[in-house]
Amino acid sequence: MNQPPTTDEFVKGLWRDNPVFVQVLGMCPALAVSNTAINALAMGLATSFVLLMSGISVSLLRRFIPREARIVCYICIIASFVTVVDYAIAAISLELYRSLGAFIALIVVNCLILGRAEAFASKNTVGRSVLDALGMGVGFTVALLSIGIVREILGSNSLFGIALFPDGFQTWTVMVLPSGGFFAMALWLLVVNRIKERQALKEPAQ
Amino acid sequence: MSRMSRYLEIGSSPHVTSGASVDVIMRNVVYALLPVCAFAIYSFGAAAALVLVTATLSCVATEQVLCRLLSRPSTVGDWSVTITGILYGLTLPPDLPLWMVAVGGVFAVAVGKFLFGGLGSNAFNPALVGRAFLQAAFPQAMTHWAAPLGDARFMDLPQSTLALPFVEPGYDAVTTATPLALMKFEGIQAANQELMYGLTAGSTGETCAVLIALGGLYLVARNMMNWRTPISILTTVAILTLLMNWLEPGDYPRPAFMLFSGGLMLGAVYMATDMVASPITNAGCWLYGALIGLLVVVIRFWGGMPEGVMYAILLANAVSPHIDRLIQPRVFGTRGGKT
Amino acid sequence: MTTPVQQPVTSVWSMYRAIVGIGALCALLIVSVFKATEGRIADNRARFLASAVAEILPEAQWTLAVAVDASGALVEASEGAALPGYLGFDADGNIVGAVITGIGMGYADNIRLLYAYSFELDAITGFKILESKETPGLGDRVEVEPHFLASFDRLDASLSPGGDALANAIVTVKQGEKVAPWQIDGITGATITSEAIGRILDVSASVWVPALERDAAAFAGRQPHEEEQ
Incomplete structure (x- = not known):
């Protein structure tokens, strides 16, 4: 139970157990606020912050929290950090705050965070929990960003708010609408699963 | 019944078939659609011909490629994807850029058909899936209508038709509004004759109500289409419109206008009757038709858009398995209710 | 076991x-x-x-939140008014115009906007969408379409002789059919949104403009009071 932290705790969230593309967790923000790269990045970072802080707290308090009351305590901790993020974003940029809308508050119910608290942080040392949360957070952010980039380029002809093609590019309105989130997500799943399939064929011995 | 063997055939049901296989029915649907296509080309010229050809080719090519990729026997030969392509082309605005036509065609077959498992498994009419995607992706281009019977329609192509892929199309000056848009936003009703003979603007294949109805009659006469669905749709629309028109004549159009305008005739005859995505039982077809008719009236009268046939049919497609479950024919020899 | x-x-x-x-x-x-x-x-x-x-309203140096009370009089707004208006003052305390919040149903959801009223011109001179969920590429063209915005160079909102209503209702007309100064040149393809803007302005201006014209002068000469914190 008290193994030393290994790099694998960090790396697994990036690819092998990527929260969005492999575990398919936290779909609500992944689909809803990935309409531009900026929104996706902000959402990814906000979620990662909550993931990291709640991971540290849960891991620190794991001997203090009795089994029977753990869900209440986890949710309380997660909700507090989400509130912190909520205020922080409003203080940083009101415009970003408006475009993320209700989805900041909904980080509370992102099953990725509660899932990591329950499955990992509550059983492991702070060091390992930090690595795990960072890996999952980076994996989540990268996944959101890759969806957001596709949607913003096709839907708004820009990337991080900077116009891309000079003039006359036909924007695909559907990509900034909610359905575009599903299409972009499906395309990435296709790519990721294809690569995973290839890898599995190459190393059958594992 | 036509082929009786001298030998005892042992196999699972069905034992009695009508002799019509998928490709025979589908070929006849293509025949029935030919006059509609011909009129579309007459009315909108070379642009409409290119839209129809591109739509059909993109659908057929996608089917061929996907069959190859999935190592399945090619299903191009049974004509079903050809019909999807033609129907899809008939629902598009005639001056739509060809690259958008191709994008929608690929989407129609790949997502509308193959994602659900190919022929016989599609939950929605693939042609309408393709159109709905274009409507969501390129709303400007999909609500841009060329005037019918333009002078140079056979010689010149509209500027937009040959727009390069991913480039926003430019438009020629001569455009117009569809009869439904005129009705909704300005309260002008087109005359019955104009609508029936297709002298109005609209999607390539939706304008001439008479030819569409004739094609439908041919299929019904050859017993290749369940006539209950279109009749149910048209009756529902007519009755509801009559009712609203009687209550408030100033605000709602007359029934004939509703029946002959927009995509209702094309949708009722060729789209809603998609064999895979519509209910199996006759009673189910009546219910399904009535649902489409109701949705069409609701969307056209109280929705934000002037036309709603596409969404009405897609929504009804979604519930048709439930209609089938609701109206299950009684198994012979059992009492109704329990199975 | x-x-x-x-x-x-x-x-x-x-x-x-x-x-x-x-x-x-x-x-x-x-x-x-x-x-x-x-x-x-x-x-x-x-x-x-x-x-x-x-x-x-670029001329304004500072603004004072105001509201229209139940009797139709212009009063200084209390904190957190639902749809506040703002009187714009220049450095000398002269009123240079008013900015008013309007809200109404668009195509997808409520549209919330600010518009500027000029006392000098008796007209609406600009608007800015604060919140809208209109279809990208169609409805949101109301913020960029030049001919639509041109209607707001001077959109007439003068009062009827009695001073308690607009002389002419503000209305959005079909693209290219604007003939009167109180009409907004609509956008083909964004019919519903452009009509909604006209309706929001008409409803809001019918309440605000009579109150502003009658009572705003009483606020002239105000100076921005220092924040007491």
């Missing part, structure tokens, strides 16, 4: 300790972050409003 492993019974005290303890820590965290960010958030909101006002 085997007897179930006996879970050590957790005492009620340790459960309370955990829940209450964590609750208290969390409350402390939230309150301190709230206090730390409060000022900046208020600043951000004020700056957002100021930039919107500056965009449509």
Whole structure:
């Protein structure tokens, strides 16, 4: 139970157990606020912050929290950090705050965070929990960003708010609408699963 | 019944078939659609011909490629994807850029058909899936209508038709509004004759109500289409419109206008009757038709858009398995209710 | 096979300790972050409003929130009014115009906007959408379409002789059919949104313009009072 932290705790969230593309967790923000790269990045970072802080707290308090009351305590901790993020974003940029809308508050119910608290942080040392949360957070952010980039380029002809093609590019309105989130997500799943399939064929011995 | 063997055939049901296989029915649907296509080309010229050809080719090519990729026997030969392509082309605005036509065609077959498992498994009419995607992706281009019977329609192509892929199309000056848009936003009703003979603007294949109805009659006469669905749709629309028109004549159009305008005739005859995505039982077809008719009236009268046939049919497609479950024919020899 | 492993019974005290303890820590965290960010958030909101006002009423140096009360009189707005208006003053305390919040149903959801009213021209001279969920590429063209915006160079909102209603209702007409100064040149393909803008302005201006014309002069000469904090 008290193994030393290994790099694998960090790396697994990036690819092998990527929260969005492999575990398919936290779909609500992944689909809803990935309409531009900026929104996706902000959402990814906000979620990662909550993931990291709640991971540290849960891991620190794991001997203090009795089994029977753990869900209440986890949710309380997660909700507090989400509130912190909520205020922080409003203080940083009101415009970003408006475009993320209700989805900041909904980080509370992102099953990725509660899932990591329950499955990992509550059983492991702070060091390992930090690595795990960072890996999952980076994996989540990268996944959101890759969806957001596709949607913003096709839907708004820009990337991080900077116009891309000079003039006359036909924007695909559907990509900034909610359905575009599903299409972009499906395309990435296709790519990721294809690569995973290839890898599995190459190393059958594992 | 036509082929009786001298030998005892042992196999699972069905034992009695009508002799019509998928490709025979589908070929006849293509025949029935030919006059509609011909009129579309007459009315909108070379642009409409290119839209129809591109739509059909993109659908057929996608089917061929996907069959190859999935190592399945090619299903191009049974004509079903050809019909999807033609129907899809008939629902598009005639001056739509060809690259958008191709994008929608690929989407129609790949997502509308193959994602659900190919022929016989599609939950929605693939042609309408393709159109709905274009409507969501390129709303400007999909609500841009060329005037019918333009002078140079056979010689010149509209500027937009040959727009390069991913480039926003430019438009020629001569455009117009569809009869439904005129009705909704300005309260002008087109005359019955104009609508029936297709002298109005609209999607390539939706304008001439008479030819569409004739094609439908041919299929019904050859017993290749369940006539209950279109009749149910048209009756529902007519009755509801009559009712609203009687209550408030100033605000709602007359029934004939509703029946002959927009995509209702094309949708009722060729789209809603998609064999895979519509209910199996006759009673189910009546219910399904009535649902489409109701949705069409609701969307056209109280929705934000002037036309709603596409969404009405897609929504009804979604519930048709439930209609089938609701109206299950009684198994012979059992009492109704329990199975 | 085997007897179930006996879970050590957790005492009620340790459960309370955990829940209450964590609750208290969390409350402390939230309150301190709230206090730390409060000022900046208020600043951000004020700056957002100021930039919107500056965009449509650039002459104004500072603004005073006002409201129309139940009797139709113009009064200084209390904190947190639902649809506030703002009188714009220049440095000498002269009223240079008013900025009013309007709200109404668009195509997808409520549209919330600010518009500027000029006392000199008796006209609406600009608007800015604050919140809208209109279809990208169609409905949101109301913010960029040049001919639509041209209607707002001077959109007539003069009062009828009695002074209690608009002389002519503000209305959006079909693209290219604007003939009168109180008409907005609509957008083909964004019919519903452009008509909604006209309707929102008409409803709001019918209430606000009579009150502004009658009572605004009483506010002239005000100076921005220093924030007492």
